[in-house]
Amino acid sequence: MQAEELSDETLLRRALEGSEGCFAALYRRHQGRIYRFALAMSGSATVAEEATQEVFLGLLNGECKYDPSRGRPAGFLLGVARNLVLRHLSRSGRYAEMPEDLAGEAGEDISRRETIEAVRQAVLSLPENYREVVVMCDLEEMDYAGAAEVLQCPVGTIRSRLHRARDLLGRKLAPAARSSRA
Amino acid sequence: MKTEHEAAAIEELRELAGALRPLEAPGRVEQALREAFRRRQRRRRRIVVPLAAAAVIALAVLNLLPRPEGPRAEGAPPETIATDYMPVGFGRPLYPGEFVQVVRISVPRMEMVRFGLPVFEDGAEGRVQADVVLGEDGIARAIRFVQH
Numbered sequence: 001m002q003a004e005e006l007s008d009e010t011l012l013r014r015a016l017e018g019s020e021g022c023f024a025a026l027y028r029r030h031q032g033r034i035y036r037f038a039l040a041m042s043g044s045a046t047v048a049e050e051a052t053q054e055v056f057l058g059l060l061n062g063e064c065k066y067d068p069s070r071g072r073p074a075g076f077l078l079g080v081a082r083n084l085v086l087r088h089l090s091r092s093g094r095y096a097e098m099p100e101d102l103a104g105e106a107g108e109d110i111s112r113r114e115t116i117e118a119v120r121q122a123v124l125s126l127p128e129n130y131r132e133v134v135v136m137c138d139l140e141e142m143d144y145a146g147a148a149e150v151l152q153c154p155v156g157t158i159r160s161r162l163h164r165a166r167d168l169l170g171r172k173l174a175p176a177a178r179s180s181r182a
Numbered sequence: 183m184k185t186e187h188e189a190a191a192i193e194e195l196r197e198l199a200g201a202l203r204p205l206e207a208p209g210r211v212e213q214a215l216r217e218a219f220r221r222r223q224r225r226r227r228r229i230v231v232p233l234a235a236a237a238v239i240a241l242a243v244l245n246l247l248p249r250p251e252g253p254r255a256e257g258a259p260p261e262t263i264a265t266d267y268m269p270v271g272f273g274r275p276l277y278p279g280e281f282v283q284v285v286r287i288s289v290p291r292m293e294m295v296r297f298g299l300p301v302f303e304d305g306a307e308g309r310v311q312a313d314v315v316l317g318e319d320g321i322a323r324a325i326r327f328v329q330h
Binding site for chain 2 (some may be wrong): 006018020023024027028031032034036039040048049052053056057060073084112116119120122123130134139140141143166167168169170171173174
């Protein structure tokens with residue numbers, strides 16, 4: 001069986017036992033989501049890159065240990081990334097740099113790019129506890145149970161935070177939407 | 183029930199999600215992690231190999247120690263009496279972690295005399311069993327005599 005076909009639990013166990021192939025497969029499966037989560041939370045590609053690396057280094061060094069009783073490996077890894085990003089934000093405040101990857105192609109519709117950037121800035125301006133549910137549920141399309149696993153909180157908390165976060169976001173974006181329509 | 187603002191936000195977020203979706207960590211992150219993984223493996227080998235060697239030596243020493251004889255149950259097979267292991271010949275010493283083999287052979291009872299063990303005249307003609315420790319090179323390093 002190829003490493004890519006193995007479950008996260010098996011990949012994690014074999015990686016810690018010394019299989020580089022399983023470690024690489026586990027990384028490739030989860031790096032995208034971890035990177036995007038950290039990017040959307042911090043607004044910084046540098047922080048996102050560092051957080052992604054730190055999550056997997058922590059696994060290797062034994063600094064963060066997976067506990068199966070607390071959820072699946074995917075939630076665990078994203079939870080570690082979340083802690084790293086929150087620690088970073090509490091130390092150094094918020095980033096609002098424009099990631100190069102989001103800058104768009106030269107010929108891309110400018111108004112679309114502006115809209116995307118406005119939404120990104122609005123997400124970044126949300127309080128952290130609202131921002132993280134928006135990033136997980138709306139941007140990463142995780143279900144409420146998955147997000148609850150990452151945050152180690154009840155599903156109802158996710159639902160209510162998401163409701164308030166979207167409402168707040170909609171209010172922030174309303175003037176921009178009105179001016180673009182005008 | 184979704185508010186007007188909420189519905190608008192969902193729409194806008196969908197757009198942002200689409201723009202973010204292709205983003206991934208740069209390739210250099212995987213490269214750095216793979217290097218860290220290999221360094222960790224090398225460190226582990228440096229720790230595990232001496233530990234394994236120590237374990238083998240400990241096992242060998244335990245095997246060489248005479249075992250205490252407990253009380254014999256009725257109907258149990260006869261007790262084995264064995265001498266301590268005694269060095270044989272002038273072969274090189276065993277390496278730490280060297281894999282040894284113990285083979286049981288039958289030798290003339292008079293062989294015991296070579297190791298300073300007493301042999302009574304009436305039993306001198308017979309044979310006796312012996313456990314011989316062989317190194318990886320097949321050369322005997324130690325011997326003990328066994329009697330049931």
